[in-house]
Amino acid sequence: MNQEVKTITSVDGQLFKQLIEAGLNWLRTNQQLVNSLNVFPVPDGDTGTNMLLTMQAAYNEIQNSGEKKVSKIAHAIAQGALMGARGNSGVILSQIWRGFSRALDNIDSMSVIDFSNALSEAKTTAYKGVVRPVEGTILTVAKDVSSASAEIIKETDDLEKFLEYIVNAADVSVQNTPELLPILKQAGVVDSGGKGFFFILEGFLKFLRGESLETATAKLVQPIALMNGDDMEEIEPGQDYEVIVDFRPTNPLNLDNFYADLTEMGTSIQVGEGDGMYRMHIHVPTENRYLPIDYTMKLGTITKVYMENLIDQMEQKEADQQKQLNLIPVEPGQIAVVVVSPGFGLSQIFASLGAAAIVQGGQTMNPSTEEILHSFENLPTDKIIILPNNKNIFLASKSAKEATVKHVEILPSKTIPQGLSAMLRLDPFGEIDEIFEEMKEAITEVDTGEITVATRSVEINGVNVKEGEAIALFNSELIASTPSIESACFEILKRVDMNERERLTLFYGSDITKQEVNLIIDHIREKYPQFEIEIHEGGQPHYQFIIAIE
Amino acid sequence: MKEIKNPMGNVYVSHRAISTIAHQSAIESYGVVGLAAKNFAEGIAQSIVKDPTMGVDVKYDGQCIEIDLYIIVEYGTRIKMVAESVSNNVRYRVEKTIGIPVDKVNVHIRALRISDTD
Numbered sequence: 001m002n003q004e005v006k007t008i009t010s011v012d013g014q015l016f017k018q019l020i021e022a023g024l025n026w027l028r029t030n031q032q033l034v035n036s037l038n039v040f041p042v043p044d045g046d047t048g049t050n051m052l053l054t055m056q057a058a059y060n061e062i063q064n065s066g067e068k069k070v071s072k073i074a075h076a077i078a079q080g081a082l083m084g085a086r087g088n089s090g091v092i093l094s095q096i097w098r099g100f101s102r103a104l105d106n107i108d109s110m111s112v113i114d115f116s117n118a119l120s121e122a123k124t125t126a127y128k129g130v131v132r133p134v135e136g137t138i139l140t141v142a143k144d145v146s147s148a149s150a151e152i153i154k155e156t157d158d159l160e161k162f163l164e165y166i167v168n169a170a171d172v173s174v175q176n177t178p179e180l181l182p183i184l185k186q187a188g189v190v191d192s193g194g195k196g197f198f199f200i201l202e203g204f205l206k207f208l209r210g211e212s213l214e215t216a217t218a219k220l221v222q223p224i225a226l227m228n229g230d231d232m233e234e235i236e237p238g239q240d241y242e243v244i245v246d247f248r249p250t251n252p253l254n255l256d257n258f259y260a261d262l263t264e265m266g267t268s269i270q271v272g273e274g275d276g277m278y279r280m281h282i283h284v285p286t287e288n289r290y291l292p293i294d295y296t297m298k299l300g301t302i303t304k305v306y307m308e309n310l311i312d313q314m315e316q317k318e319a320d321q322q323k324q325l326n327l328i329p330v331e332p333g334q335i336a337v338v339v340v341s342p343g344f345g346l347s348q349i350f351a352s353l354g355a356a357a358i359v360q361g362g363q364t365m366n367p368s369t370e371e372i373l374h375s376f377e378n379l380p381t382d383k384i385i386i387l388p389n390n391k392n393i394f395l396a397s398k399s400a401k402e403a404t405v406k407h408v409e410i411l412p413s414k415t416i417p418q419g420l421s422a423m424l425r426l427d428p429f430g431e432i433d434e435i436f437e438e439m440k441e442a443i444t445e446v447d448t449g450e451i452t453v454a455t456r457s458v459e460i461n462g463v464n465v466k467e468g469e470a471i472a473l474f475n476s477e478l479i480a481s482t483p484s485i486e487s488a489c490f491e492i493l494k495r496v497d498m499n500e501r502e503r504l505t506l507f508y509g510s511d512i513t514k515q516e517v518n519l520i521i522d523h524i525r526e527k528y529p530q531f532e533i534e535i536h537e538g539g540q541p542h543y544q545f546i547i548a549i550e
Numbered sequence: 551m552k553e554i555k556n557p558m559g560n561v562y563v564s565h566r567a568i569s570t571i572a573h574q575s576a577i578e579s580y581g582v583v584g585l586a587a588k589n590f591a592e593g594i595a596q597s598i599v600k601d602p603t604m605g606v607d608v609k610y611d612g613q614c615i616e617i618d619l620y621i622i623v624e625y626g627t628r629i630k631m632v633a634e635s636v637s638n639n640v641r642y643r644v645e646k647t648i649g650i651p652v653d654k655v656n657v658h659i660r661a662l663r664i665s666d667t668d
Contacts, residue, residue, distance in 0.1 A: 085628035088635040092580050098626055128665050129624045131577040131584060 008159040008208065012109040013073040017062050019204045020077060024055045025213040026203030027196060034199070036455045037192035047192035050087030054094060055200065057084020069108045074101035074118075089193035092126055092138050096197075099125025112162040116149035119166070136181025138193035144173035145201065163205040170198040188457045239267060239283035242308045243292050246279050249300035253278060258299075265291045277303070283310070330356045334428040335435055336379045338386040339419060340367060340393050343539030346416060346507060346546075353423040356381075362540060366392050372400035382406040383432045385439065389419040391476070409436045414476055415448035416507065416538070417548030447501065448475055449492035449547035451485055453511075470544070485512065485544050486520045493528060496549050504531045505548040507538030512545075563648055565610065569603035572617050575643035576606070581632030584622040586660035605660075614653030615644070621657060625664040633657040 011019070027034075027048070034048030061080030062073050078101040081094035103121035107114055123146040126139055133139050148169030152162055177191040178184040184191055206213055243266075255271065262269045266284035282292050293305055325347055330336040339355040341347040342362025350358060357375040361367035376384055384406055388397045391414045401408040409432065413419040422439035450473040454465045465471055465481040470488035472480045480491035504524070508517045514537075521535055538546055576582055585605025607618035617640060623632050637655040644652050 082626065082628060085631050087631060088580050091627050091631045091635070095624075095627060129583065129627055130580045131582065134578055 009157045010109045010111050011070055011115065011159065013065075013067045013070045016070050016073050016110075017065065017067075019207055020055075020059055020062065020073075022207030022213055023200035023203035024052070024059050026206060027052050027055055027199045029213060030199045034192050034196045037189045037195060046087065047089045048196060050090045051093055051193065051196040051200075053086045054081050054084055054090035057081060058094075058097060060084075070110050071101070071104045071107050074104045077101065089138060089196060092129070092193065093197070095126045095129045096122045096138075096142055099123070112149075112157055112159060113153050115159075115162065116146075116153045119146040119149045122146070134181065136177040136179070136184060136194075137191050138197050140177065140180060141170055141173045141191075141194035141197050145170050145197075160205070160208050163201070163208060167198070167201050167205050170194075170201050174198050186458070240286040240309070240311050241284050241289040242268075242281070242310050243284060243289060244279065244281050244304075244306040245293055245296045245302055246277060246304040247296045247300050247302045248277055251300075253299065261295060262292065265295070325351045325358060327351050327358070328354050328356060328428075330379055330381050330428065332380050333383070334381050335383045335385060335426070335430065335432050336381045336428070337423065337426055338372070338375050338379070338384060339423075340372075340387065340389050340397075341416070342390075342541065342543075343507075343509065345537040345539035347539075349420065349507075349536060349538075350423060353420065354426050354428065355423065361393060362390055363392065363542065365541075366390075367396060369396045369399040369403065372396055373403050376400060376404045376406055376408060379406075384408045385411055385426075385432070385436055387411050387413045387419040387422060389413050389416050407432065411436065411439050411443070413443055415450070416540075416546050417446045417448045417505070418443045420505075420548060421446040421550070445550065447496060447549040449473070449489070449545070449549060450476075450543055451488045451492070451545040451547075452543045454481060485516070486523060489520060489524060489545065489547070490527070492547060492549075493524070498530070501549050502530070502532060503534070503548075503550040504528075505534045505536065505550070507536050507540070507546045507548075509538055509540045509543045509545065511542065563650070565608045566603055568608045568615065568617070568644060568648065569606040571644050571647055572606045572608070572619065572640045573603050575640050576619055576621060576636055579632070579636040579639045581623055581627040581629075582621050582636050583624045583663045583665075586620045586622050588618070588620045588658075615650055616654045616656070617641075617644070617652060618656045618658065620660045622661045622663055623659055625662040629659060629662075633659065 008015075031048040031052050034051065035046055037047070058077045058080035061076040065073065065076065067073050067076075074097070078094070078097040081090075081097045085091045085094040099122035100118045102125070103118040104110060104114060110118065119142075123139075123142045126142050127133055130139075145166050148166050149162070152165040156162060174190050174194045177194050178189070181191065203213060258271065259269060262280070262282055265288050266282045268281070268283040270281040271278060280292065280296060284292060289307065293302070296302060328351070336356035337354065338357045338359060339347075339350045340359045340361045341350055342360070342365070347355075347358045347360075356379055359367045359371055359375050361371075372386070376386075382405075386397050386401075386408060388394050388410065394410065394412070397410045401410060411419075411422055413422055421442045425435065425438040425442045427435055451470055452473075454467055454469050454471050456465075457467045458465050461478050463471075463478050463481055465478070469481045469483055470485045471478060472482065472488040472491045474492050474495045479495060480488060482488045482491060506517075506521065508514075517535065521533060524531070525533060540546060573585060576585060588605060588607055605620040607620075609616040609618075619636065619640065621633075621636060623629055637657050641652045641655050644650070
């Protein structure tokens with residue numbers, strides 16, 4: 001195609017806003033990839049999420065701005081990034097935007113030379129934030145991008161060529177980070193923050209080229225005032241759809257007529273006004289769902305339409321309610337057990353064994369001290385035993401214990417099977433010290449196998465782990481990396497002392513299907529007929545299997 | 551003094567060694583532009599000799615390590631996040647290099663440095 005291409009040589013406030021939006025969207029598309037660049041084989045990184053939330057906060061500041069001056073937009077971005085900075089990478093990113101915006105003071109529309117100066121100031125500001133900068137991080141990438149931009153402005157004033165050059169430089173810089181930071185090289189990854197910054201810049205370029213960012217650019221913003229979360233109204237017949245239309249009437253609106261017309265179409269009518277804009281809310285039957293939109297279109301310009309299928313939403317909620325847990329009620333004076341559980345199925349099993357409260361959490365989503373504390377405070381008794389069921393949750397449990405006046409004991413259960421084994425010893429009417437000792441003893445009577453998929457290649461404990469392979473952990477120690485989940489199961493079973501153990505209980509996670517599970521179980525039964533085998537849906541994320549061996 | 555038992559004998563790690571590691575990892579943390587003297591006496595001592603453990607206080611009660619950091623933060627950064635990341639960084643480095651669990655890292659923001667005004 002031989003279309004005439006218009007060269008862009010300067011960026012005003014509105015174009016910059018679009019670039020930032022594109023950077024944000026492209027980062028969002030690649031968020032998981034950035035998250036996966038963490039240094040351990042079990043997925044627990046959140047750099048991508050942190051950078052995304054920081055950029056989102058920055059973009060929120062300018063989202064509705066019609067400002068033409070790039071300096072104003074840049075300052076708003078810097079402000080938003082600062083206030084919304086999340087995590088280490090977010091703080092560095094906010095400093096980058098802060099420096100960037102400072103260089104644009106009083107500039108209405110930036111040329112590539114201004115752009116380059118801004119990148120240089122961004123680098124300087126970012127480096128000022130730390131006494132001893134660690135190279136091989138987002139800082140290095142910012143530095144390399146800045147030097148590259150200084151080179152390219154000597155050759156072109158075309159924004160696309162400029163961006164192409166610096167994006168390329170960012171890519172090279174990111175690829176080089178393992179050479180500068182040994183920990184990255186050991187883990188076989190590039191720096192996650194640097195990669196995130198690269199995606200933002202690449203988003204700019206993709207936008208200019210009109211390439212897809214794989215996310216819808218049109219985004220529905222939920223009308224907060226009208227969404228009232230928990231208390232959902234009963235749906236009466238003829239209220240299948242909720243339709244909300246924001247519009248600006250061409251002529252002053254006659255509210256009486258407007259209401260009268262809407263009443264013909266549906267119910268639950270609400271109209272709000274502000275600044276010459278109107279928001280109309282109505283519930284209509286399915287066949288009428290487009291009527292209110294067509295109708296308001298005749299009255300003026302529609303700026304936003306929001307439509308929701310209430311029936312579907314209601315069904316969803318009912319389905320959720322069915323998934324409620326039946327926790328055992330506790331009386332004052334009894335011992336209550338608080339359990340940290342990573343999946344719904346496991347929570348149900350814990351509940352059936354007598355857990356008084358469940359806190360959602362596990363390897364990749366550690367619950368906060370507040371959540372745990374909250375569960376303590378909500379129980380009507382002051383004798384509590386908590387089962388963290390993961391080493392990473394010990395600390396939060398300890399902080400929660402210190403923060404409450406109740407008598408809390410923390411059971412050092414590192415795995416789910418240890419927690420389950422301990423639960424079997426619970427007697428809510430007993431003496432807490434005695435029961436606690438018994439539960440502690442029970443922990444040692446079970447072996448734990450865990451199977452997950454490696455998110456990258458790495459060598460740990462002399463085991464050579466390849467990305468995408470199944471890895472087997474026996475009592476939390478990495479023992480093998482194998483091509484299939486099934487062979488990982490067998491690796492674990494090889495470690496089991498056959499004279500001591502006779503029962504296998506397998507909890508399968510949300511990342512594996514029932515069919516796959518059945519196939520694997522059949523093979524285990526064939527090879528180990530001496531075991532009594534039980535299977536439950538654990539519902540835990542990331543871990544295909546958690547195995548209790550008693 | 552912290553003792554690590556070992557079949558070959560015992561290893562003793564001094565407070566000072568732990569402080570040095572904490573100090574080094576603190577200044578590598580983003581947003582931290584310096585450590586501050588924790589009291590007047592240290593301030594004077596610091597003006598005479600350069601101390602690699604300045605701004606760090608290590609307590610050890612026989613079971614757990616508690617570290618206090620007195621830091622100076624760059625103005626214009628989100629201080630809460632800087633404090634969180636320096637605390638994580640120090641904990642991780644101390645635990646990883648010495649192998650003793652760190653119970654608490656308390657971060658005291660002693661001052662902000664303004665290097666540019668917006």
